[in-house]
Amino acid sequence: MEIIMLELDDLVKQYSDFRLGPVNMTVKDEVLAVLGPSGCGKTTLLSMIAGICLPDEGTIRLDGRILDGLASEDRNVSLLFQDGALFPHMTARENIAYAATSPNIITELAMSLEITDILHKLPNGLSGGEKQRVALARALAADPAALLLDEPLTNLDAPIKNRLRGELRSFLADLDIPVLYVTHDQQDASVLGDRIVVMRDGTVRQAGTPKEVFERPASSFVATFTGNPNQFRALVRECESATQLDWESYTIEMGADSAVSPGDDVVFCVRPEQIRLSGDAENDPEENVIPCKLIRQHFAGNSYWVTVRPDGTDHEVMVHLSPMVYKQYNIDNRDRICISLPKMAIHLWKTQC
Secondary structure (H helix, E strand, O other): OOOOOEEEEEEEEEOOOOEEEEEEEEEOOOEEEEEOOOOOOHHHHHHHHHOOOOOOEEEEEEOOEEOOOOOHHHOOEEEEOOOOOOOOOOOHHHHHHHHOOOHHHHHHHHHHOOOHHHOOOOHHHOOHHHHHHHHHHHHHHOOOOEEEEEOOOOOOOHHHHHHHHHHHHHHHHOOOOOEEEEEOOHHHHHHHOOEEEEEEOOEEEEEEOHHHHHHOOOOHHHHHHOOOOOEEEEEEEEEOOOEEEEEOOEEEEEOOOOOOOOOOEEEEEOOHHHOEEEOOOOOOOOOOEEEEEEEEEEEOOOOEEEEEEEOOOOOOEEEEEOHHHHHHOOHHHOOEEEEEOOHHHOEEEEOOO
């Protein structure tokens, strides 16, 4: 099967107070999650691809065809907004039929998205999740060469959102067309995206697989936006077989990093879910064991967040624990604990990043 590619080359859109780009992306038969805060240019990017607004510079190609200057209806691209935008006077079937390339595709999509039994209903009789399924079916009924999704799960209640997120993952993976999924939700991006692009102020700050972006952020912004509050300044001490950091009164050892040199001022981070609890600082075989005071804790429905303060510092470290580990260490009944920072879980960048 021939692979359809969506290619964005040096794409720029300039407004009076905002500039998007230049953006360069290639999206194959995959889900590319575009992650970033409100106002970073995510929706503008989709709008340019869909032909709603035109770029000031750059080229958009889909399956080798240049889209520049083409009207929206001539681009073979479907765009789904967060509210679905269903026609209120049409039934679910009629909404899908409005864009359908053939009658058979309505039945096929209804079965795939499990909405066969609601096709007779008007939008005001549908739940939030059902509306989004119908809107997705309508977007796909046009048999597009690329699918653009603009935060389609944002307005859904948490239980519906969690269920639909998982269902969408397998459904989108089977489409074999480029899919751009815009979101500000890092969980949406990590679950749905084969790759993630992180944007800020109109520019791409990092691109990679979810694992690469979440565990090896390129900057403090990327780390923070992907849910990692544990970021601390340190000084590089050694860089031979391993990299050693001076952090307060502690020596932190991590895997070798050729991007830094002794004396460099850096920021290191470690994700809360990768921090381990430990026995004691002197006799424990774990890596980078640090004695701490327990500061606070809270239950998050199916896990625990525990905040600790390493001895001799003013820093706070957040640890994400499963209920089993939380109970194993009897966190409820103690005010001190040791944490371990695994060497391979530590990532750093120079402070100018």
